[in-house]
Amino acid sequence: MRKSLLLLAAGVVLSFGAAFAASGTVSVAMSGNAITLNPADTNGNLDFSIERPIYEGLVGFDKAGKLVPELATSWTASPDATVFTFDLRKGVTFQDGTPFNAEAVKTYFDWVIDPANHFVRESLYNVIKNIDVVSEYQVKFTLSKPFGAMLYTFAHPAGRIVSPAAIKKYGKDVKQHPVGTGPFAFESWTPGQKVVLKANPDYWGDAPQVANLQFLFVPNAATRVAMLQSGEAQFIEDLPPQLVDPIKSAANLNVTAQPSIYVRYMAMNTQAKPFKDPRVRRALNYAVDKKTIVDVIAKSYGTELTAPIAKQVTGYSAQTPYAYDPEKAKQLLAEAGYPNGFTFTIDSLNSTTYQQIDQVLQQMFAKVGVTAKINPMESGTFSSTVFAPFDKTTLQAVVIGWSPSTGDADWGLRPLFDKASWPPDLYNLAFYDNPNVNKLIADGLSTANQDIRNQAYAAAEKTIWNDAPWVFLYSPYNIAGISAKLNGVFYMPDGTVDARAAALQ
Amino acid sequence: MWRYLIRRLIELVPTLIGVSLAVFLFIHAIPGDPARLAAGQDASLADVEAMRVRLGLNHSLPVQYLYFLRNAVHGDFGLSYRQQVPVLQVVREHFLPTLLLSTSAIVVAFVFGVLSGVMAATRRNSWLDLVITGLSATGISVPSFFLGILLIYLFAVDLRWFPVTGSVSLRGLVLPSVSLALAPLATIARFVRSSFLEVSGEDFVRTASAKGLGYAAVTYKHALRNALIPVVTMTGLQFGFLLGGAVVIETVFNFTGLGWLLIQSIGFRDYAVLQVLLLLFALEFMLVNLLVDITYGALDPRIRYE
Numbered sequence: 001m002r003k004s005l006l007l008l009a010a011g012v013v014l015s016f017g018a019a020f021a022a023s024g025t026v027s028v029a030m031s032g033n034a035i036t037l038n039p040a041d042t043n044g045n046l047d048f049s050i051e052r053p054i055y056e057g058l059v060g061f062d063k064a065g066k067l068v069p070e071l072a073t074s075w076t077a078s079p080d081a082t083v084f085t086f087d088l089r090k091g092v093t094f095q096d097g098t099p100f101n102a103e104a105v106k107t108y109f110d111w112v113i114d115p116a117n118h119f120v121r122e123s124l125y126n127v128i129k130n131i132d133v134v135s136e137y138q139v140k141f142t143l144s145k146p147f148g149a150m151l152y153t154f155a156h157p158a159g160r161i162v163s164p165a166a167i168k169k170y171g172k173d174v175k176q177h178p179v180g181t182g183p184f185a186f187e188s189w190t191p192g193q194k195v196v197l198k199a200n201p202d203y204w205g206d207a208p209q210v211a212n213l214q215f216l217f218v219p220n221a222a223t224r225v226a227m228l229q230s231g232e233a234q235f236i237e238d239l240p241p242q243l244v245d246p247i248k249s250a251a252n253l254n255v256t257a258q259p260s261i262y263v264r265y266m267a268m269n270t271q272a273k274p275f276k277d278p279r280v281r282r283a284l285n286y287a288v289d290k291k292t293i294v295d296v297i298a299k300s301y302g303t304e305l306t307a308p309i310a311k312q313v314t315g316y317s318a319q320t321p322y323a324y325d326p327e328k329a330k331q332l333l334a335e336a337g338y339p340n341g342f343t344f345t346i347d348s349l350n351s352t353t354y355q356q357i358d359q360v361l362q363q364m365f366a367k368v369g370v371t372a373k374i375n376p377m378e379s380g381t382f383s384s385t386v387f388a389p390f391d392k393t394t395l396q397a398v399v400i401g402w403s404p405s406t407g408d409a410d411w412g413l414r415p416l417f418d419k420a421s422w423p424p425d426l427y428n429l430a431f432y433d434n435p436n437v438n439k440l441i442a443d444g445l446s447t448a449n450q451d452i453r454n455q456a457y458a459a460a461e462k463t464i465w466n467d468a469p470w471v472f473l474y475s476p477y478n479i480a481g482i483s484a485k486l487n488g489v490f491y492m493p494d495g496t497v498d499a500r501a502a503a504l505q
Numbered sequence: 506m507w508r509y510l511i512r513r514l515i516e517l518v519p520t521l522i523g524v525s526l527a528v529f530l531f532i533h534a535i536p537g538d539p540a541r542l543a544a545g546q547d548a549s550l551a552d553v554e555a556m557r558v559r560l561g562l563n564h565s566l567p568v569q570y571l572y573f574l575r576n577a578v579h580g581d582f583g584l585s586y587r588q589q590v591p592v593l594q595v596v597r598e599h600f601l602p603t604l605l606l607s608t609s610a611i612v613v614a615f616v617f618g619v620l621s622g623v624m625a626a627t628r629r630n631s632w633l634d635l636v637i638t639g640l641s642a643t644g645i646s647v648p649s650f651f652l653g654i655l656l657i658y659l660f661a662v663d664l665r666w667f668p669v670t671g672s673v674s675l676r677g678l679v680l681p682s683v684s685l686a687l688a689p690l691a692t693i694a695r696f697v698r699s700s701f702l703e704v705s706g707e708d709f710v711r712t713a714s715a716k717g718l719g720y721a722a723v724t725y726k727h728a729l730r731n732a733l734i735p736v737v738t739m740t741g742l743q744f745g746f747l748l749g750g751a752v753v754i755e756t757v758f759n760f761t762g763l764g765w766l767l768i769q770s771i772g773f774r775d776y777a778v779l780q781v782l783l784l785l786f787a788l789e790f791m792l793v794n795l796l797v798d799i800t801y802g803a804l805d806p807r808i809r810y811e
Binding site: 033036041120172191193227378380384405411415426427 | 535536537542544545548549550587588589590657658662669670759761765769771772774
């Protein structure tokens with residue numbers, strides 16, 4: 001009796017040990033508070049970062065921003081970009097035990113685009129007309145119109161699939177009860193403090209390396225730095241360039257910085273004087289020393305723009321930068337009828353970074369005789385100012401940034417340069433309107449052939465670069481502080497954190 | 506006494522309704538479109554309009570206010586725009602940290618403030634008095650966030666006695682409470698000192714000494730008790746402010762209390778949360794005032810409630 005009990009105990013310990021080979025806890029300090037863990041209703045990078053270890057999509061992005069398979073093993077697209085068929089990975093189960101199959105994919109996307117749910121990501125997928133379960137492991141999407149960026153839209157973090165059983169059980173409350181197929185399962189959420197995940201022992205891919213992964217909410221950057229120094233966090237997100245030094249100088253801490261798909265720029269109202277004349281817009285591009293901006297504001301953690309979209313975005317095509325040349329700027333201004341310059345107002349957010357950019361630009365413009373007045377605003381006021389429709393707009397110029405969350409040129413160009421995207425519809429804050437560009441953007445969406453798409457986008461980028469509706473500034477790096485003991489946690493180019501492979505030495 | 510209390514509580518109701526209207530108008534007067542902020546920078550106009558309907562912002566202002574009042578009477582304060590969970594749940598989650606922090610800070614401030622005030626007053630013009638008066642002047646002038654950061658680097662990063670972030674645990678409360686207590690402590694100390702000196706010169710204190718009472722009885726039973734009345738008013742006021750959340754200290758210590766929630770909600774134009782938060786702050790002040798009035802009677806039996 002006693003012997004068999006001992007054996008039983010040993011067996012329990014062994015199986016327990018095998019199931020939970022991973023040990024230790026990794027703490028990631030995030031720059032804000034989680035709002036939702038439902039991918040279909042997620043708006044911000046912070047929530048997507050926490051969802052990343054829980055859920056997987058049909059396709060996703062690797063570290064370099066390249067499209068890679070996740071829950072789909074292969075796919076085909078019809079040449080006119082209206083039908084997309086995916087072969088699914090076999091033997092995958094959700095963390096609640098529900099098998100993953102074509103039915104689960106259909107349930108999720110039908111749920112996302114159900115207008116009754118009012119999800120914020122409905123508009124991303126409502127181009128889907130029909131979802132067919134071809135077989136248990138094959139699913140077919142039919143679109144209502146050609147949409148060449150669809151594959152990248154499936155790779156968007158909102159395309160990560162929630163367990164159909166969880167959708168049935170919790171409905172919209174999935175946001176607090178997330179269930180996916182990923183390497184970590186949801187454990188708990190303490191509002192305002194943290195989300196805790198635990199290793200998923202049944203994960204189909206590489207086994208998780210730590211037992212627990214927690215995301216702490218720490219809005220204050222100096223506090224995040226102190227937590228990394230004291231060992232309370234092993235990875236801190238959103239490290240401001242100004243706080244890099246104390247981490248660099250510590251022996252057991254490192255700074256990591258990766259190029260992002262984020263672009264910062266000054267959009268000029270191309271429909272009104274003085275920026276109606278492209279020569280004036282080009283002049284301001286020549287008047288700005290982009291290298292100084294990268295060095296001073298980003299502390300060299302950034303790179304000068306060489307296209308309207310960042311290098312890591314699919315469809316990027318390099319253009320010849322506007323060299324820093326104040327004399328040429330003055331000459332262009334004189335040709336355009338402004339030999340003595342002019343005065344205009346820059347609207348921007350009141351955050352430290354944007355105010356610093358405003359001030360540096362102000363000084364550089366002053367050197368070519370142009371006077372810029374700075375109008376920094378709090379986020380709510382800024383939002384209503386820039387989204388005013390054209391007949392009511394007060395915008396002359398606005399300094400701001402954009403990140404195309406699909407990682408594809410369409411979402412890096414269409415919302416910013418298409419005539420149909422003028423405020424209040426989208427974010428064409430330059431009120432830019434070039435029929436040729438409008439057509440090229442439409443061409444890029446009309447086919448699934450990536451070569452043809454790339455050609456269309458290259459031509460669009462060249463025209464935009466030459467028309468200069470923006471003063472093209474820079475793309476900041478994503479900067480994080482990391483403990484020397486931690487591996488496998490990194491920033492993706494889109495600014496989300498991927499902590500799936502977290503491992504402690 | 507009970508009748509007085511009940512009357513005072515009933516009087517709160519019309520005041521609260523008035524405050525709710527003022528707060529409602531004030532919130533809607535701030536520029537900014539909550540529907541656009543909730544839908545996001547890259548949302549299309551159709552998405553924004555759908556969001557406006559989802560948030561109930563498509564009705565006219567008077568209708569929105571009447572809906573608010575009707576639902577509030579039933580205990581329903583709606584959903585947070587940002588988190589899409591009931592507002593009361595959001596506020597409750599952030600109220601506990603603030604209650605703990607402000608209570609511990611005001612207790613520290615009151616106990617040490619009164620002690621050092623009395624010490625300074627009873628040894629007037631001694632070196633101790635000079636030190637206490639000097640330190641309290643410093644205490645009022647040092648910004649709390651500066652003290653907080655100093656404390657973090659000394660006690661959390663270097664010595665590692667306390668955590669960097671103030672969580673709702675005894676150890677986590679120490680540094681933020683001390684940082685937060687310093688300014689009210691210094692104010693209370695100065696108040697006690699001057700009030701005590703004033704009372705010490707009065708006839709009844711001289712009489713108490715003259716009839717042969719000991720030093721301790723004169724100081725603590727007669728003089729201090731009377732000197733405390735203005736101090737209680739002041740402490741109540743400080744407590745009321747603390748209950749509204751300490752935005753700066755909460756940020757430094759990553760203490761997600763009401764101050765933090767307030768800033769988040771303003772940035773996001775979360776009208777639903779703002780409405781309840783501002784009402785709660787008003788209610789807190791009213792209740793603290795009531796508490797102060799009742800404390801008067803306990804300190805000075807001459808004060809009667811009618």
